[in-house]
Amino acid sequence: MQDSPGRDTRIALGLALTLRHDGHGSVADDLTDPAGLTAWVTDHPGLVPDGEGFTADAAALAAVRDVRAAARALFARAVRPGEPSPADAARLLPVPEAVRRLNEAAARTPTVPVLAWTGTAAPVVRAAPAEGARTDLAAALAQAVIGFLAGPDRQRLRACHAPRCVRYFLKEHPRQQWCKPSCGNRARVARHQERHRRTA
């Protein structure tokens, strides 16, 4: 087993997974309106400093969707030579454009590094808003995505290609192929049916 993923990883994956399979054959999007974004932030306490009582507006939604589009384009880049998630494989931003947008969003909140070193754990550094800087949700998300992409967890990122699944996930062990056991079961059933069709 690997170490549990860090905060940046959890945030970056969480953002990417707001595009998800709806259980009926198409892709659902949790971030289609400001209320959806407010609900997502509320469901992820600690996501942004001052996240409690956060209410999204149209501008915040647009900025976060922009960061998500950049993140998913770079997730697709990160899983190469594997195939990206089929949810948006046909409409991915070009990589340089995604990098530019991510960096621009991250720059909206200037940060300073803050060291934490407690107990027997390894020291960790995290970015905190610089003094006087306003905390911007899209900036905080973009910074987490940058931390994830530049960190060691990126190498474990995979897209699940079980039938109907569109999830990105972190491989927990070397032979893992699917995001969860139920996906593995569906994939095996589909392969079996495919073989059966070909030999029938």
Ligand SMILES: [Zn+2]
């Ligand atoms: Zn899956």
